[in-house]
Amino acid sequence: MAVDLLLGLQWGDEGKGKIVDVLTASYDIIARFQGGPNAGHTLEFEGIKHVLHTIPSGIFHPTAVNLIGNGVVIDPAIFKKEIDGLTPFDIDLTQKLLISKKAHLILPTHRMLDAASEAAKGKAKIGSTLKGIGPTYMDKTGRNGIRVGDILTPKWEEKYQSLKAKHLNMLTAYPENKDMELEVLEKAFFEGVALLRSFQIIDSEHYIHSAQKQGKKILAEGAQGSLLDIDFGTYPYVTSSTTTAAGACTGLGVAPNQVKDVFGIFKAYATRVGSGPFPTELFDEDGKTMAKVGHEFGATTGRPRRCGWIDLVALKYAIAINGATQLMMMKGDVLSGFKTIKVCTAYKTAAGVQNHLPYDLTDPSIEPIYTDLPGWEEDLTGITEEKDFPKTFKDYIQFLENELETPIKIVSVGPDRKQTIFRG
Ligand code: GDP
Ligand code: IMO
Ligand code: MG
Numbered sequence: 001m002a003v004d005l006l007l008g009l010q011w012g013d014e015g016k017g018k019i020v021d022v023l024t025a026s027y028d029i030i031a032r033f034q035g036g037p038n039a040g041h042t043l044e045f046e047g048i049k050h051v052l053h054t055i056p057s058g059i060f061h062p063t064a065v066n067l068i069g070n071g072v073v074i075d076p077a078i079f080k081k082e083i084d085g086l087t088p089f090d091i092d093l094t095q096k097l098l099i100s101k102k103a104h105l106i107l108p109t110h111r112m113l114d115a116a117s118e119a120a121k122g123k124a125k126i127g128s129t130l131k132g133i134g135p136t137y138m139d140k141t142g143r144n145g146i147r148v149g150d151i152l153t154p155k156w157e158e159k160y161q162s163l164k165a166k167h168l169n170m171l172t173a174y175p176e177n178k179d180m181e182l183e184v185l186e187k188a189f190f191e192g193v194a195l196l197r198s199f200q201i202i203d204s205e206h207y208i209h210s211a212q213k214q215g216k217k218i219l220a221e222g223a224q225g226s227l228l229d230i231d232f233g234t235y236p237y238v239t240s241s242t243t244t245a246a247g248a249c250t251g252l253g254v255a256p257n258q259v260k261d262v263f264g265i266f267k268a269y270a271t272r273v274g275s276g277p278f279p280t281e282l283f284d285e286d287g288k289t290m291a292k293v294g295h296e297f298g299a300t301t302g303r304p305r306r307c308g309w310i311d312l313v314a315l316k317y318a319i320a321i322n323g324a325t326q327l328m329m330m331k332g333d334v335l336s337g338f339k340t341i342k343v344c345t346a347y348k349t350a351a352g353v354q355n356h357l358p359y360d361l362t363d364p365s366i367e368p369i370y371t372d373l374p375g376w377e378e379d380l381t382g383i384t385e386e387k388d389f390p391k392t393f394k395d396y397i398q399f400l401e402n403e404l405e406t407p408i409k410i411v412s413v414g415p416d417r418k419q420t421i422f423r424g
Helices: 016-026 076-089 108-124 133-141 148-152 156-171 182-197 204-213 246-252 285-293 312-322 391-404
Strands: 003-008 029-032 041-045 048-052 065-068 097-100 200-202 218-221 259-267 270-272 306-308 326-330 340-349 352-354 367-374 408-412 420-422
Touching: 003 016, 003 246, 016 041, 016 218, 016 259, 016 326, 016 408, 016 420, 029 204, 065 204, 076 182, 097 204, 108 133, 108 156, 108 182, 148 156, 148 182, 148 200, 200 204, 204 218, 204 246, 218 246, 259 312, 285 306, 312 340, 312 391, 326 391, 340 391, 367 391, 391 408
Parallel strands: 003 218, 003 259, 029 065, 029 218, 065 097, 097 200, 259 326, 326 408
Antiparallel strands: 041 048, 270 306, 340 352, 340 367, 408 420
16 A cells, blocks of 8 residues: 655645644554754644644544654653643653654763854844754764664663763863753653654565555645755755655655645645745735734744745646645635735746756745735634635636646635635
8 A cells, every 4th residue: 555645745734734634534554754843833723722743733633643754863751741731631642653763862961062152153043943853854864873772781771871972072062051950851761752652663665565565545745835845945044954855755764656645735825934945035014914814833843924915836846756646725814805816926036937946945046936816805703625625716726626636625714623724
């Protein structure tokens, strides 16, 4: 049985958590393949709003198994907080949540290194979530990392102390380094490690392969977005993992020829949190309205998200990199009331008009070229069928579908599970 992927096509926060939750009813296994607690995936149902960071977004479904794959980095302290937050829901987590032995651990000193490195960059900072993501993936590729499987071995303490000593030495290179009270961080870390040990820690790639043989339906859940991908994103203003489709292969052990549908998810406009180029960013009232109506604040850090018009140059690029087979458009409801909706269809650059994503998106000569479309006044949040969409909203969807040459299969008109409309 092939595996389907769901991933973000913009700079993250597209609504992945909501849609994974909606789709889980059709799957047996939901598997996160990369990222860590830098992610904040929001789900809303029955009046409850819940934000997940490391745990896959299928966890509230009664039967699906949720797997944290080898490509994920886990902070045991944050993991414990997440697990504690799930207590009221009475979920049998020891049966429903599996963790890969090969997932890497975020150490307290990784977080300290992240903070020190960002502080040292000054104005050039990435705007990292300060969760230790960059330093942890650096240790993974540098072959120094500690994996979840290590906590089950007698050499674990020794490994931990040795990597910690290395990090403390590195930290002396940062004069700005602020004391993050290592002892306090370590206490929470070791409590988290003890909790992790009580879960099923498995050879997750074998588990996935045998589930495939048994005909189980698997959905791989991405974190961040394609424009934050370490290779194809707006480097260096990116995260440190492969957020695009290929990341599901390396982050779970799924063979490329076993990938079936790739669900690409995007907002009807665009947002970005943290530093880095964003050609269609708005600094005017329109941007402020999007931020206010869309409640655009980071689900992990609470930072305000930058807002702007939809960018089809960037979206087409993301669709191509991922091989998206279907699209899902989120937050169309936020655009209700705009007289005109702008869609960026090309960039004006010093080298002329360009339809492909330039190498350096920080190039100050880049200006978006917009097509204006008429907006809609109606509130979309109570609509349950496509036929009831206002004509201009239908035209907006049609315009995007034609430009992106990929079917938009789901339109979301609010944060709740129920505010989800399947098309065609
Ligand atoms: P993720 O990181 O991709 O899972 O997305 P986040 O959870 O960080 O951010 C998406 C935000 O938009 C959350 O607050 C969701 O509850 C909310 N949301 C999702 N879909 C819709 C929608 O169609 N309309 C509105 N108004 N909010 C939505
Ligand atoms: P979800 O899964 C939005 C951004 C940070 C920063 C850059 C690098 O909720 O969509 P990092 O902490 O990874 O070193 O930060 O990436 N970033 C996100 N932005 N949504 C996310 O996750 C993000 N995860 C990281 O703001 O600009
Ligand atoms: Mg998010």
